[in-house]
Amino acid sequence: MARKWYLILLLIICSFTLLISSESKTQQTTAVNFIGHLQTLAVDKIDKDTGRMKGGFIHYIKAEDGKIYQIEDKKGILGKIKPSSKISLSGIMRKNKIVADSVIQLSTKKSALSADESTPETIGEQKTLVALFNYPDKSSEPFTIQDVQNCVINNANSVDNFIRENSYDKTWLNADFIDWHTLPNNSTYYDNDDYTDLLLNDSITILDPEINFQNYTRLIFVYADSGASYGTVGKRYLSSSGDGDFNASVSWINADYMAANKTKTIAHEFGHNLGFYHANVVHNSNNPYFVTESLADPTAMCGTQYYNYGDFDDTMGSGDYNHFSTIWKTQAQWIDASQIQDVKTSGEYPLDQVEFPSDGIKVLRVPLGKDLNNNEFYYWIEYRKNLGTFDDEDTVQIRTKLAATGANEWGYDTKWSNNK
Numbered sequence: 001m002a003r004k005w006y007l008i009l010l011l012i013i014c015s016f017t018l019l020i021s022s023e024s025k026t027q028q029t030t031a032v033n034f035i036g037h038l039q040t041l042a043v044d045k046i047d048k049d050t051g052r053m054k055g056g057f058i059h060y061i062k063a064e065d066g067k068i069y070q071i072e073d074k075k076g077i078l079g080k081i082k083p084s085s086k087i088s089l090s091g092i093m094r095k096n097k098i099v100a101d102s103v104i105q106l107s108t109k110k111s112a113l114s115a116d117e118s119t120p121e122t123i124g125e126q127k128t129l130v131a132l133f134n135y136p137d138k139s140s141e142p143f144t145i146q147d148v149q150n151c152v153i154n155n156a157n158s159v160d161n162f163i164r165e166n167s168y169d170k171t172w173l174n175a176d177f178i179d180w181h182t183l184p185n186n187s188t189y190y191d192n193d194d195y196t197d198l199l200l201n202d203s204i205t206i207l208d209p210e211i212n213f214q215n216y217t218r219l220i221f222v223y224a225d226s227g228a229s230y231g232t233v234g235k236r237y238l239s240s241s242g243d244g245d246f247n248a249s250v251s252w253i254n255a256d257y258m259a260a261n262k263t264k265t266i267a268h269e270f271g272h273n274l275g276f277y278h279a280n281v282v283h284n285s286n287n288p289y290f291v292t293e294s295l296a297d298p299t300a301m302c303g304t305q306y307y308n309y310g311d312f313d314d315t316m317g318s319g320d321y322n323h324f325s326t327i328w329k330t331q332a333q334w335i336d337a338s339q340i341q342d343v344k345t346s347g348e349y350p351l352d353q354v355e356f357p358s359d360g361i362k363v364l365r366v367p368l369g370k371d372l373n374n375n376e377f378y379y380w381i382e383y384r385k386n387l388g389t390f391d392d393e394d395t396v397q398i399r400t401k402l403a404a405t406g407a408n409e410w411g412y413d414t415k416w417s418n419n420k
């Protein structure tokens with residue numbers, strides 16, 4: 001009798017297991033559609049094997065119920081969507097990630113415009129909160145708040161001066177600084193896939209009693225821990241229990257990076273916050289002017305190599321603390337259409353230096369036809385001079401960028417041997 005019961009019990013368990021397994025299989029392949037805001041996060045870290053910068057971008061949707069889901073964009077369909085836009089996303093839910101199949105942009109974000117609905121958020125004063133955090137198990141203070149103030153505001157090469165010079169004084173930081181706070185959890189608590197959200201939530205919560213987050217559109221949080229640095233591409237919809245919903249960009253600055261190259265790291269993440277992606281390079285060791293196999297797909301290599309971050313002449317690359325390229329400056333509306341000349345025939349065309357304000361042409365664009373999304377794209381030609389605080393050589397630089405919003409720019413490396 002006992003044996004019979006045992007068999008029945010086994011059968012019940014097996015059926016139940018089958019039921020659960022078929023349910024979870026159903027869940028693994030459930031078709032989903034979400035409406036929400038696109039969030040894009042830039043990841044900047046050093047590859048332990050090569051010592052090179054290794055980074056990328058992670059996309060999320062903040063659904064209307066407030067939940068955030070990571071998106072796998074294997075088809076590359078999110079590239080045409082502006083950061084923070086409201087989207088309708090269809091795909092398959094797999095292990096809490098949405099494998100994207102199709103996306104519709106429902107609106108360009110209103111937040112792109114300031115209160116008067118006419119000024120882009122990359123123009124004018126950027127009300128910035130800079131705060132320093134450590135952990136109960138890592139309570140060191142590797143630098144002082146004065147050091148950080150110097151990097152962000154006071155030094156000649158501060159992030160503020162960098163943004164002012166790049167934007168021809170159209171954009172600047174107005175920053176408040178908060179001294180070291182210890183987060184409520186040990187560093188190990190944050191060491192998982194939700195690293196950035198866990199840090200951000202605890203950081204906002206700990207500052208909430210003393211900060212009105214409605215006063216800020218840029219958050220720069222510095223953490224005393226090893227790891228990567230991150231920046232939101234554009235702004236993100238956030239909230240605090242004390243101040244309600246607010247809209248701000250976020251930079252997570254790693255203290256190790258602060259020590260190595262602190263000001264440029266903040267400026268690089270701030271570039272992401274302004275909506276910029278990465279500055280890569282196409283390189284050929286035998287012929288520096290070698291053109292990539294496909295202009296529309298620089299990663300399709302034929303005798304060339306494509307290096308992420310390899311454009312050392314743009315702060316969105318991994319090299320020097322130089323000006324942003326004219327591609328990003330145009331996107332930020334620091335250079336307007338009147339200073340861009342499209343060149344379709346051979347001839348002599350005067351080109352002004354990039355570094356200082358002037359009335360002449362800042363960019364020559366040579367049309368290259370249609371990219372893979374059937375949009376026009378161009379060679380962008382600019383003239384760097386040894387002028388100002390951040391550029392130090394005379395050189396003509398050539399870059400291109402696919403028309404898609406979420407695309408890196410890439411340049412031709414004409415002086416690789418010097419950079420290697």
Ligand SMILES: [Zn+2]
Pocket residue numbers: 042043044055268269272278
């Ligand atoms: Zn980056």
